Each structure stands twice: as structure tokens, then as C-alpha cells.
Amino acid sequence: MDKQYTVGIAGHIDHGKTSLVKKLTGIDTDRLKEEKDRQISIELGFAPLALKELGTVSIIDVPGHERFIRQMIAGVSGIDLVILVVAADEGVMPQTREHLQILKFLEVPKGIIAITKIDKVEKEFLQLVKEEILEELEGTIFQRAKVHYVNNNNGEGLDDLTETIATTLQKIKEKDTSGNFRLPIDQVFTLKGQGTIVRGTIVEGAVSEGDTIEILPAKIETKVRQLQVHNTRESVAVAGQRVAINLPNLSTELVRRGDVLSHKGDYKASTVLDVSLQFVPSLKLDLKQRSPIRVYIGTREVDGKIVFFDRNTLTRTNDEVICQVRLEEEVVAKRGDKLIIRRPSPSETIGGGWIINPNGDKYKFGNETIHKLERMKEGTIPERVKENMGSESTITLEKLTQKVGLGEDEIYQQVVSGDLIKITPTIYTTNEMVNKKTIELKYELSNFHLNNPLKEGIQKAELTSLFQKSLSQDLFHYLFEKLFTNGMIQKVGTIIALTGFRPSLPPKWEKRLMQVYKGLERDGIRVDTYDSYVKEAGIPESIAMDYKYYLLHQKIGYELDNKHIILKLSIDKSLDLLMDKTGDNFTVNEAKAILDLSRKYVIPYLELLDRLTYTERNDSTRTWIKNKQHGTS
Numbered sequence: 001m002d003k004q005y006t007v008g009i010a011g012h013i014d015h016g017k018t019s020l021v022k023k024l025t026g027i028d029t030d031r032l033k034e035e036k037d038r039q040i041s042i043e044l045g046f047a048p049l050a051l052k053e054l055g056t057v058s059i060i061d062v063p064g065h066e067r068f069i070r071q072m073i074a075g076v077s078g079i080d081l082v083i084l085v086v087a088a089d090e091g092v093m094p095q096t097r098e099h100l101q102i103l104k105f106l107e108v109p110k111g112i113i114a115i116t117k118i119d120k121v122e123k124e125f126l127q128l129v130k131e132e133i134l135e136e137l138e139g140t141i142f143q144r145a146k147v148h149y150v151n152n153n154n155g156e157g158l159d160d161l162t163e164t165i166a167t168t169l170q171k172i173k174e175k176d177t178s179g180n181f182r183l184p185i186d187q188v189f190t191l192k193g194q195g196t197i198v199r200g201t202i203v204e205g206a207v208s209e210g211d212t213i214e215i216l217p218a219k220i221e222t223k224v225r226q227l228q229v230h231n232t233r234e235s236v237a238v239a240g241q242r243v244a245i246n247l248p249n250l251s252t253e254l255v256r257r258g259d260v261l262s263h264k265g266d267y268k269a270s271t272v273l274d275v276s277l278q279f280v281p282s283l284k285l286d287l288k289q290r291s292p293i294r295v296y297i298g299t300r301e302v303d304g305k306i307v308f309f310d311r312n313t314l315t316r317t318n319d320e321v322i323c324q325v326r327l328e329e330e331v332v333a334k335r336g337d338k339l340i341i342r343r344p345s346p347s348e349t350i351g352g353g354w355i356i357n358p359n360g361d362k363y364k365f366g367n368e369t370i371h372k373l374e375r376m377k378e379g380t381i382p383e384r385v386k387e388n389m390g391s392e393s394t395i396t397l398e399k400l401t402q403k404v405g406l407g408e409d410e411i412y413q414q415v416v417s418g419d420l421i422k423i424t425p426t427i428y429t430t431n432e433m434v435n436k437k438t439i440e441l442k443y444e445l446s447n448f449h450l451n452n453p454l455k456e457g458i459q460k461a462e463l464t465s466l467f468q469k470s471l472s473q474d475l476f477h478y479l480f481e482k483l484f485t486n487g488m489i490q491k492v493g494t495i496i497a498l499t500g501f502r503p504s505l506p507p508k509w510e511k512r513l514m515q516v517y518k519g520l521e522r523d524g525i526r527v528d529t530y531d532s533y534v535k536e537a538g539i540p541e542s543i544a545m546d547y548k549y550y551l552l553h554q555k556i557g558y559e560l561d562n563k564h565i566i567l568k569l570s571i572d573k574s575l576d577l578l579m580d581k582t583g584d585n586f587t588v589n590e591a592k593a594i595l596d597l598s599r600k601y602v603i604p605y606l607e608l609l610d611r612l613t614y615t616e617r618n619d620s621t622r623t624w625i626k627n628k629q630h631g632t633s
Contacts, residue, residue: 081110516533
């Protein structure tokens with residue numbers, strides 16, 4: 001596939017831009033009758049330029065008249081190379097300067113100068129004209145640009161200009177064809193038998209015939225019936241290409257210039273943009289807080305207000321200013337997109353820059369907000385992700401692409417490097433967050449063990465509730481599985497503990513708990529109620545319940561019933577006696593006599609032996625089914 005590039009032709013009105021494009025491509029880009037009658041370009045003009053080294057590139061002829069600055073901005077947004085056209089007989093004019101300022105704000109990477117109408121001045125004056133032009137262009141991308149003398153009437157200088165276009169483009173990085181498809185629409189029309197056609201230059205990604213796409217910001221779903229690139233039908237169109245798309249069963253009233261085509265769900269429209277702006281040095285009037293402005297993004301023009309967080313009035317400055325634009329209508333953009341702002345009255349370009357966050361929030365006035373936006377502007381990808389996560393522990397794929405401005409490849413690379421962690425196909429977090437929450441989770445477990453040494457661990461539901469506010473459910477499950485897989489935690493059923501933890505007596509209560517134990521040991525299988533022992537030892541109810549839990553779960557003791565506990569060693573002693581003095585079977589009365597137990601104790605005692613599978617009840621007798629010492633039948 002040919003490399004895809006777009007070349008813009010800019011400059012003052014009547015300096016020969018349209019005739020230069022016609023000479024280069026053979027196509028007259030003045031399509032409208034009004035344009036031909038008035039001999040000025042009103043709308044954007046497009047034409048294919050065939051270059052032997054690169055294939056076909058798109059040429060955009062942008063209007064030079066001040067009244068059509070909107071079309072000019074739409075035309076140069078996203079171009080790779082600009083040819084600044086300056087007439088030899090007039091030199092740099094007011095609209096040339098405004099075009100230059102806009103090109104600077106949009107950070108167009110490369111420029112070439114074409115001095116036209118060279119037949120209008122004496123040849124010996126051409127060098128002087130060139131020097132005057134270069135002096136005016138000092139400090140712009142054109143100060144070291146190659147200069148070509150061009151005669152649009154006889155074609156003089158065109159071959160050299162075409163060669164420079166090709167060699168310059170070869171040094172420019174191609175647009176990203178792997179990102180999410182996005183096409184700002186600059187033309188909408190109908191063709192008989194075809195229906196609605198939209199045109200634009202794809203700024204990112206690719207689109208194919210048959211794709212389901214949506215028109216933003218209206219969220220109208222439609223399909224791609226047919227694609228044409230430079231009047232040739234194609235099955236796929238990619239970033240950098242000028243494309244016409246046939247949208248079936250769609251009224252032209254539902255789509256307009258400035259709308260954006262994308263695949264469904266890839267982009268989100270917004271009315272609040274966090275931006276970094278530079279302003280023209282010759283700002284005529286101060287710009288006050290919440291001043292009305294006109295904002296140009298891609299092919300969209302929309303009114304809004306400017307909001308400052310560190311000042312109430314902006315005077316002339318060479319510094320970048322972090323601020324916000326709040327718009328009256330939604331726009332579709334992503335981090336890094338360029339924008340131009342103009343003052344509606346008096347009409348003038350006042351600044352431009354780029355979008356830090358295309359889905360901004362409302363912030364407080366002050367340095368805290370400025371510092372936050374500076375971190376979002378200048379931070380590494382993980383730092384920007386962190387800022388956009390705010391108080392959340394995870395971030396959605398949508399926010400990664402929209403607010404952080406990451407493409408699929410960038411997200412993949414961040415995951416590979418370990419800076420980003422993929423929790424689910426649509427949920428991510430940072431490595432820093434994983435490390436932080438891992439430490440917190442282990443701390444909570446350690447703290448639980450410290451405060452509850454008698455318990456085997458914490459219930460998973462209780463641990464989940466501890467992190468309910470600070471940890472998303474997705475991240476909690478991810479961390480839990482990670483810790484378990486890495487052997488850092490252990491689980492028995494729904495009980496969670498740090499690996500290696502074993503329950504033990506709390507030092508503060510050890511003597512009193514041992515008093516309970518000694519009492520149970522002393523009374524053997526003729527125990528009193530559990531509550532009587534803990535009451536005698538002066539143990540509070542919460543500790544008593546934990547100790548009971550400890551005795552039972554460590555199998556140190558067993559419940560005779562819900563009020564009595566017998567120690568295992570007492571059961572073992574009684575089993576020795578009972579086994580020695582009975583055969584394969586025995587009755588309740590035999591057990592009662594051998595163990596010297598009242599009926600109150602002997603029935604629950606024998607039921608406990610049944611539960612422990614030492615015996616099995618058969619009507620009025622019990623049969624031994626397990627050898628105590630060996631645990632075998």
C-alpha cells in the first residue's frame with residue numbers, strides 16, 4: 001500500500017494557490033459557481049497528486065480570504081506538509097500572517113515556500129523578494145524551508161517543487177493506521193442513485209466497506225456501503241487518505257460538516273476540554289475569565305467560553321496557559337488533538353494549542369487544579385492514568401482511549417512493560433495501584449491476625465467489605481487470586497489467612513484461657529457448661545467466643561452439645577476405658593456403668609462418638625467402627 005500523506009496549500013487571497021494546485025494535479029479545485037464568479041476559494045478544494053516515489057497524496061487548497069478562515073483551519077488540521085504560497089508582487093500579507101499563526105498552533109511539522117507570480121516582477125528583484133519573505137517568516141517552520149520560484153502560467157519551477165514535496169514527505173512519520181478509526185467530515189452531499197456521501201481525511205485507524213459505524217456526536221448508526229479514494233473504489237481506507245464514503249438510508253439532514261465518523265463506542269463526545277494554549281504575541285485586547293470564544297477542532301467550529309484556573313484576565317504572554325474551554329455543543333476529540341481559538345468580535349485568531357483531556361470535569365479555581373492538569377499534561381503514561389483514575393482503583397478501556405488518549409498499541413505496550421495491568425478485557429489499573437493495594441490487603445490480614453489470634457483467619461466476605469469503598473470488585477478478585485497463586489495467602493473454604501499463620505493464645509489473656517483449659521481438663525467428660533469456666537476465669541464474652549472457636553476448629557475440643565465442650569484428650573482417655581471393657585457392641589447402660597456417667601451426660605457423649613464416627617447406633621446398641629489409635633475401621 002502507498003504511503004498516505006496530505007499536503008496543504010495556504011496563503012493570502014489571490015496569491016495563486018488554486019492555480020498552483022491545478023498546475024500540479026490538472027484539477028481545478030474551485031468547484032462552486034460562486035468561487036468561479038468571484039475567483040476566490042470559499043470551500044476546501046481537494047485533488048490527488050501522483051508522486052513516483054510515494055504513490056498518490058492528497059492536496060488541499062484552503063481559502064485565503066479572512067471570511068473563510070473556518071474552512072482554512074478545517075483544511076490544515078492534520079496535514080503533514082504545508083506549502084506556503086506568497087505572490088512575488090505582494091509578499092507577506094495579513095492573511096499570510098494569520099495562516100502562519102494557525103499553522104504554528106496546529107504544529108504542522110514541515111513547510112515549503114512557493115513564490116508565485118514571478119512573471120509580475122523583474123528577475124533581478126526575486127532574490128530581494130525572497131529575503132523579505134524569509135525575514136517575515138523568521139521563527140516559524142518556514143525559516144529554514146526550501147524556497148521555490150513558480151510560474152503558474154508556464155509551469156516554470158513546478159518539477160523542482162514536486163521533487164521537494166516528495167523528498168520532504170519521505171522524512172515525515174506516517175499517521176497511525178492501527179488506532180481507532182476517526183474521520184472528521186468536511187463535505188456532505190448527495191448523488192442521484194447513491195444517496196448521502198460524506199468526505200473527509202481519515203486522521204486515525206482504518207475503515208472497510210460493510211463496517212457498521214456511527215456519526216458523532218448524534219450517535220446515529222449506519223453502514224459503509226462504498227469507499228472511494230481519489231475517485232477509485234477501495235475495500236479499505238486508512239489514516240492519511242482522503243476518502244468519500246457512501247452512507248445508505250441516511251438523510252443528509254442527519255449529518256453535517258464537523259461531525260465525526262467512528263466505529264461504535266470508540267469515541268465519546270464532550271463539551272468540556274482541558275487544554276494547553278499559546279496565544280498570539282500581538283493580542284489586541286485582554287482576554288477575560290469566561291470570555292466568549294470560537295473553537296475549531298478538526299472540521300468542527302463551535303462557540304464556547306474560556307475558563308482560567310490561575311487568573312481572571314489574560315494579557316499578552318509567551319507562556320503556555322493551562323485552562324479549559326466549555327462548549328455550547330458537543331465535539332469529538334482525543335488527547336493530543338490540536339485546536340484553534342478565535343475571538344468572535346472583533347474577529348481574530350487569538351490562540352491555539354492541544355487537548356490534555358477531552359472529557360474534562362469542573363475544577364476549583366487555584367493552583368491545586370493547575371498542578372493536577374500539569375501532571376496530566378506532562379506526566380508519563382502511568383502518571384496520566386493515575387490522574388484520570390482519581391479516587392478509583394481501576395480505569396476503563398474507554399477512559400484510557402478517550403481521557404488518557406492511548407491507542408491500542410500504546411495500551412498493549414504498557415501492559416507488556418508491566419506499567420499497566422489488564423484486569424478484564426475492559427478494566428485496567430496501574431502497577432503502582434496493584435502494589436499499593438497488595439500491601440494494604442496483606443496489612444489488613446496481618447492486622448486481623450494480630451487482633452484475632454485465636455481465629456484461623458477472616459471470612460472472605462468480611463475482607464471484601466473492608467475494601468468495598470477503596471477497591472473495585474474486579475481488582476479485589478484479581479489481587480486475591482494473585483496472592484493465592486503466589487502462595488502469599490491461604491484459604492480454607494471461605495476463611496482467608498496469610499500463609500504460615502497459625503492460631504495462638506493472645507498473650508494478654510493466655511493465663512486466664514489456660515485456667516479454662518485446666519478446668520475442662522480437670523473435669524474430663526463430666527464437664528460443666530463452657531460459660532461457667534470462662535465466667536470463673538473472668539474472660540469477656542468476645543474472647544470467650546473466640547477461644548471456643550479456637551478449641552473447636554483446632555480440634556482441641558468438641559461440642560458435647562451447644563453448652564458443653566469436652567477436650568479431645570478427655571475423649572481419648574474415655575475411649576481407652578470403654579474399648580477395653582466392651583466387645584464389638586455395647587449398650588447405653590454398659591457405657592453409663594463403665595464411665596460412671598449420669599444419663600444426662602451419657603446420651604450426648606455417645607452421640608458425640610457417633611458424630612466422630614467411632615461408633616454407629618443400631619437400635620439400642622452401638623457398634624465400634626473405628627480404632628481410636630489408628631483411625632481405621
